Amino acid sequence: MNALLALLIVFVLQGVGFAQSEPYRPQVHFSPREHWTNDPNGLVYFEGEYHLFYQYNPQGDVWGHMSWGHAVSKDLLHWQELPVALPEHGGEMIFTGSVVVDERNSSGLCAGGTPCMVAVYTGHHIIGGDSKRYTQDQNLAVSQDRGRTWSFYKGNPVLDLHMKEFRDPSVTWNEPRKAWLMAVALPDDHVVAMYSSPDLKKWEKISSFGPAGDVAGQWECPDLLKVPVEGSAESVWALKVGLNPGGLQGGSGEQYFIGTFDGTSFKRLPSQQENGWTDWGKDSYCAISYNHLPAGEKPVLLGWMSNWEYAAEVPTKPWRGQMTLPRRLSARLVEGKYVLVQQPVVEALHGAELKDASAAVATPVEYRVSLQPDKAGSAGVRVRYDATHWVDVGFDVKRGVMFVDRSHSSVPVAKGFAVRTEAKMLRSLPLDLDVIVDASSVEVFAQQGAIAMTNLVYPPSGQVALEPLGAEVKMRARGWTLRK
Known part of the structure; x- marks a missing residue:
């Protein structure tokens, strides 16, 4: 009995020590056990598993040696981290891309003709050891065993424009053409090029989109997806494009365009000439959608929760980087x-x-809040950590903005971190908030989910409480603890 008690005490103390050494480790968001991560890659559902591949440095907690990390989940919430899927090799770093399920063995790469997983990724090749001289092209890798092991296609690259900036292929099945579709970024041109292929190997350019919307930085991580319209049997097409730098709140950010796609070209709807923002906060970037979802399931978007302005400076160890919660669109x-x-x-x-x-x-x-503004036109809540650390979330009705103010939220992080982020309100929708607070983040979905605003925080306390922002603000709030 004494030996057993001693063993239990050691186990508990080890657990406490681990938690104390990683106070900012997210509990309901994916983060790798160690090292650096950025963009999610190759999001795909196959044989009962949601796969999350991601940009990963197996050798350290800053950007470099880019490879694809890998995790799987049955429910998009509980993740099992697996070994590196696509490692840097032969002078080629593995940049962002897609994974498709080749159900028809159109590629001829699936053993025995049974469906297999094919990754389409950007290869980044440094020339002569000079990191400023490089080329980027598109390549294939294949898995016959549900993503556990991969082999690189011997005929790589499959698409090479001999350009420095040419990356992030988003590949899906294009039903109108009965072929594969690739949306890929020409970052410096602010263009998304569309390519078609019968077999994932031979690609033909069919159209392009851009420049449009915001062009202050490079375009990255395009994603073209069909989105159902609420309350109808109709759908619209959304083209999402990352922007770095030049994001709405500074640093990296993501815009989207609403339009039509006829199997060849994407065109904005006449009523949709102004671009939107997938997330109005500082810390959601390169979000992409899942391929091969079960029939009837809404599109699911997942992003990297950080900002290139300060991603290498956030005070986490032994890892840097985490993902947003998955979001149904x-x-x-x-x-x-x-x-x-x-x-x-x-x-x-x-x-x-x-x-x-x-x-x-x-x-x-998680807090779900309904608000009524005070006489001054303010309505909001304070997520309080302690007497000197908090995050304010709410609406300035007179100015027509929704906001998250994290300027008092954190231990010192980096220049440009202590900020207030704002979004345009939709005056016809109610003033409601869905606020999800994890160890190092506050994700807000406002006005029935029409506004998303994601911000990292690094508070000295892991305890939170909710209170109205102002004595006259009326709020109705429900809250739940969240299980890991």
Whole structure:
């Protein structure tokens, strides 16, 4: 009995020590056990598993030696980290790309003709050891065993324009043409080029989109997806494009365009000449959607939760980088225009409902809030960590903006971190908030999910409580602890 008790004490102390050494480790967001991560890659559903590949440095906690890390999940929430899928090799770093399920063995790469997984990725080749001299091209790798092991295609590259900046292929099945479709970025030209292929090997350019919208930085991580319109049997097409730098809030960010796609070209709807933003915060970038989802399932978007302004300076160890929560997408016609609506995949994690949202609880936690503004036109809540650290979330109705202010949230991080981020309000929608607080993040979905705003935080306390932002603000709030 004494020996058993001693063993239990050692186990508990080890667990406490691990938690204390990683105070910012997210509990309901994916992060790798160690080292650096950035863009999600190759999101695909296959044989009962959601796959998450991601940009990964197996050798350290800063960018470099880019390879594809790999994790799988049955529910998009609980992830099993697997060995590196696509390692840097032969002077080629493995940049962002897609994974498709080749059900028809159109590529001829699936053993025995059974469906296999094919990765289409950007190869980054440094010339003469000078990191400023490089080329980028598109390549294939194949897995016959549900993504556990991979082999590089001997005929690589499959698409090479002999350019320095040419990356991030988003590949899907193009039903109108009965062929594969690739949307790939020409970053310096602010163009997304569309290519078609019968077999994933031979690619023909069929159209291009851009420049359009914001062009202050390079275009990256394009994603063309069909999105169902709420309350109807119709759909619209959304083309999402990363922008770095030049994002709305500084650093990296993502815009989207709403339009039509006829199997050859994407065109904006006449009523949608203004671009939208998939996330109005500082810390959601290169979000991409899942391929090969079960029939009837809404599109699912997942992004990297950081910003290139300070990603290498965030105070986490032994890892840097994490992912947003997965978000199910739909489109809604609001005030004469379509907006993307995002609903976080989180409800399955609900634990006990909080009896009092103003009582301090340990993160992670979710709050759902309805607000009525005060006489000055303000309505919001304060997510309080302690007497000197908090995040304010709410609406300035007179100015017509929704905001998240993290300027008092964190230990010192980097220049440009302590900021207030803002989004345009939709005046026809209610003032509601869905606030998800993890160890180092606050994700907000406002106005029924029509606004998403993601921000990292690094508070000295892991306890939070919710209170109205102002004595006259009226709020109705429900809260739940979230189980890992």
